[in-house]
Structure formats: C-alpha cells, structure tokens
Amino acid sequence: MIILDGKKVSNDIKNEITAQVEKMKARGEKVPHLAAVIVGNDGASLTYVNSKVKACERVGFKSTMIRMSSTTSEIELLDKIQELNEDDNIDGFIVQLPLPKQIDTQKVLLTVNPDKDVDGFHPTNFGKMALDMSTFIPATPFGILELLERYGVETDGKHTVIIGRSHIVGRPMSILMGRKGFPGNSTVTLTHSHTKNITQITSQADIIISALGVPGFLKAEMVKDDAVIIDVGITRVPDETTEKGYYITGDVDFENVSKKASYITPVPGGVGPMTIAMLLKNTLLARERHLLR
Incomplete structure (x- = not known):
C-alpha cells in the first residue's frame, strides 16, 4: 500500500x-x-482563506483578502466582483463559499469574469473542461489528477467509481476521468444518494473517488483488493478529548480500507493540500494568459 502524500506533492508544486x-x-x-x-x-x-494568503506569500504571489460583513447585500457583493473583474492588477480571484442566505450563489459565480475564475466554477470554464479545451479546472479535481499523474497511478481502461455528484468535485471528476489522455481513459460510474446497491458498484471499482462528506462511509467490505482510494471528504467531528475539541476525518475508514488498497490518500494530508496548490497553479496560468492579452 502506497500513501498518496498530498502534503509532499503540494510542496513540490509550490517549489x-x-x-x-x-x-x-x-x-x-x-x-x-x-x-x-x-x-x-x-x-x-x-x-x-488565510491558508491561501499564506500560500501566496510562500510562492511569491501578491495576495489581497477582501472581507465583507455577513449582512452584505447581493448587489454590494456583485459590485465588488465587477470591480475585481475590471482591475488589471488582479490576475485571478475567488469568492469563498458558502455565502450568506440573502445572496444567490449562482448569480455570484456567473458574474465572475471567466478569465479570472481561478476556482474554475464559471459555466464557461466548466463547459470548456467538458469539451477538453484549455481552461481552469476546479482546484480539487485538478489536485486529484496531479496526484494520480505524479504517482503514476494507472487509469487507462480502469473502472472509476465516484461517490458524490457536486459541481465542485464529483461531476467534474466524472468528466475528467473519462477524458482521453492521462489521467483519464477510464470507464466512470457516478454514484450519489439515490444510487441503489452502492456496495455492489464500489466493490467492482479499480479506483474510488469519494466526495460525500460522510465520515467513515467507505468500509473495507465495499472495496476490492488493490483498489486505488481517493478520499476527498473532510469533516470536523466533535471530540472533547482533543485540544481543539474536534478531529478531522474523511469519507473512508482509513484503518481498515488501507489494508486492502494499492494507493490511498490520508485525511488530513491528502487531497486537501493539493487544492490550494492547484489554486496557485491556476493563478499562475491566469497571469500567463493576462500577459498574452
């Protein structure tokens, strides 16, 4: 069993x-x-967001954090986004989710200039990704691809099962793992809360990518020997015995599943650090494109 060390790879990328x-x-x-x-x-x-600012300092980027109150109106936020769209000093920006209930998240994401959308959430960028065109890939899926590539995990012809259909991870991963090239060329099954007999499906998978957000959901009996396990889940579980009052865990029963897996990501230290590293990579790409305009 090999640990897919996101902390190490993310540091390599930052260097x-x-x-x-x-x-x-x-x-x-x-x-x-x-x-x-x-x-x-x-x-x-x-x-x-603070960790993103620190990561920018680490690689020599300039960073700006804009804090707005929880009572900010939708129009105030949209005006701020438009201001950033028009600011030539800003190469890329993100709007941290979730947003307060008075703000329409979809309207916000649509207002971001696709050329500065380093989160890769704008429909224009999502559509380009689906068509295999050059674009910003959402940071977490981008990080997963990078881990698979750098560890040389074989994906060609493999059966990849994705648990969770969010726009941020599950759905883009289903597209990316089925694309031509490496990592890709796998046969993809996208599962979700309405999927029947999920254990039957996961037990046939060569690669499982779980982005459900349910601690310990993926058990050893749901996984075949030598499967590749990518755990995207990250949940704070209350625990008064710890100094912080909680511990971080993923979707996978790591202790038992790791005994059967060929490769597996830990939580923390797996996909999480890769997300920030790939956000930086998207920002660098935005800067390079900016120079060409």
Whole structure:
C-alpha cells in the first residue's frame, strides 16, 4: 500500500511555482496577484482563506483578502466582483463559499469574469473542461489528477467509481476521468444518494473517488483488493478529548480500507493540500494568459 502524500506533492508544486515566479521577476514582469473575497465570519472559511494568503506569500504571489460583513447585500457583493473583474492588477480571484442566505450563489459565480475564475466554477470554464479545451479546472479535481499523474497511478481502461455528484468535485471528476489522455481513459460510474446497491458498484471499482462528506462511509467490505482510494471528504467531528475539541476525518475508514488498497490518500494530508496548490497553479496560468492579452 502506497500513501498518496498530498502534503509532499503540494510542496513540490509550490517549489516549482516559486521558481517560475523568480524567473518572472528576473524578466521585470509583475508577479501573479490572487484576491479572495470572504463574506461573513464562518470559522472554516476564514481558516481556509488565510491558508491561501499564506500560500501566496510562500510562492511569491501578491495576495489581497477582501472581507465583507455577513449582512452584505447581493448587489454590494456583485459590485465588488465587477470591480475585481475590471482591475488589471488582479490576475485571478475567488469568492469563498458558502455565502450568506440573502445572496444567490449562482448569480455570484456567473458574474465572475471567466478569465479570472481561478476556482474554475464559471459555466464557461466548466463547459470548456467538458469539451477538453484549455481552461481552469476546479482546484480539487485538478489536485486529484496531479496526484494520480505524479504517482503514476494507472487509469487507462480502469473502472472509476465516484461517490458524490457536486459541481465542485464529483461531476467534474466524472468528466475528467473519462477524458482521453492521462489521467483519464477510464470507464466512470457516478454514484450519489439515490444510487441503489452502492456496495455492489464500489466493490467492482479499480479506483474510488469519494466526495460525500460522510465520515467513515467507505468500509473495507465495499472495496476490492488493490483498489486505488481517493478520499476527498473532510469533516470536523466533535471530540472533547482533543485540544481543539474536534478531529478531522474523511469519507473512508482509513484503518481498515488501507489494508486492502494499492494507493490511498490520508485525511488530513491528502487531497486537501493539493487544492490550494492547484489554486496557485491556476493563478499562475491566469497571469500567463493576462500577459498574452
């Protein structure tokens, strides 16, 4: 069994990006600039955005965090997004989700300029991805592809089962794993909450990508020997015996499933670190495209 070490690979990617940024500086070019908009005071969102800011500092990017109150109106947020769309100093930006209930998330995502949509959520970018055109791939699926590629995990002709059909992970992964090329060329089954006999399906899978958000959902009896397991789930489980008062766990019963798997991602330290690394990679790509415009 081999651990797909997202922490190590993400550090490798950050080192590669840092080297590219140094070359940009040497040529007298402006370094990439990532902005993040956060609305409200959600603890997990604040932690995540702060980690993105630190990652920008680590690779030499410029970063801007824009904090707006939880009472921000939809029109105020849309105006801020339009301002970022028109700011030539900003190469890419994200709007941290979830948003307060008074704001229509779809309207917000549609307002983001696709050329600055480094999250890869805009329908234009999603459509280009589905057509195998050059575009921004959502950061978490992009990170999964990078892990599979760097560890040389065979995907050609394999049966990939995806658990969860979200627009952020499950649905894009179903497209990407079925595309021509590597990683890809696999036969994909997309499962979800209405899927019948899910154990029968997962037990036939060569590769399982679980993005359900249910702690310990994938059990050893649901997995065949030598399967590749990608655990995208990340849940805070209350635990008063720990200093933080909770522990982080994934969708997979790691202790038991790891005994059968050929490759497996841990939680934490697997897909999570890759998400931020690939957001940086998308921002670098946005900067390079900006230079061509």
